[in-house]
Amino acid sequence: MAPQDQTRKTEPEDGVSGETSNTGSRHIAARLLAWYDAHHRDLPWRVTPGAFARGARADPYRVWLSEVMLQQTTVEAVKAYFRNFVEKWPTVEALAAASAEDVMKAWAGLGYYSRARNLKACADLVARQGGQFPDTEAGLRTLPGIGLYTAAAIAAIAFDRPAAVVDGNVERVMTRLHSIETPLGEAKPEIRTLVEKLVPQARPGDFAQAMMDLGATICTPKRPRCMLCPVREDCSALLSDDPERFPVRLPKDNKPLRKGAAFVAERDDGAILLRKRPEKGLLGGMTEVPTTGWTARIDGATTTDAAPFPADWRRAGQIGHVFTHFALELDVFHARIKGDAPAGYFWSLAHDISGEALPTVMKKVIEAAIPGAIKARRA
Incomplete structure (x- = not known):
């Protein structure tokens, strides 16, 4: 980690040297909240700014659900899923009752x-405990799937606790605000400490969302809109005219490439043969067509010699998919077969395919073998 004096400090508004003073922190928080009041994003899981002051509050269930969905996923991708979930299961008890x-x-x-597995486990536990989420970070962290960030986000947004909420957007804002030279992986404790100093006692939930909105809409990774930033006067990176240099990152290792084969068996009526993956591990509990034994660490066979049963398998193409820690290439084979589903498999009718628990990689496989099988039937 870089020495402490390598992190440049902004000059506090009250003239005190060193790290941002309490007065400077209050001024930054106040400007950020005023900006949020005028420019906040309208998201389906949010209440309007200042709700707590009016005696209203966010629904902890909706806050929790949105935060779990937003982990490693974009806001735009989450919106439709969130609306679908709350329409199907409007309360945590309803979600717990679902299969x-x-x-x-x-x-x-x-x-x-x-x-998703942790989501169901958490809903089950909260429902058994009376349907109420804990209102502290410590209490929330006892629930399945809730870590440091998610606990802080729920505590702040749903219960207005003064918690330091630090996601990727907030990390980017803070590394630029303070020109943090330490690579991001090592700088996380320093960033959290700096955020803790900024969190106001009043409206901490709005402050958390304001920080995230600032990073998402103004302090973006490329071409940040610095002249519209409410805290630009305090931004050390802007003063040095190089905000895009932050956060500092170490070079990424190339992801390993794994290979395998997938086999799409189709019945005359358009039904597709599927099976359920084991509950634990990659894509645990999801549905798939038969594949060879690829994993994040090993390749699978890529020919019809490894097909799950004899059939007139014909090569239908190849698909690629990128997971967090590796990339995957699958050779796709297609065959028409008759009869009952072999042991461990089931037939999914043509009009049901789009509703199966198919991960994206399996949707790509089916589309490669039977163009339009997913997209047309979903419509």
């Missing part, structure tokens, strides 16, 4: 499927 299979189907395509 795990239905939850996985509703989640299909959103990725990072361990989140």
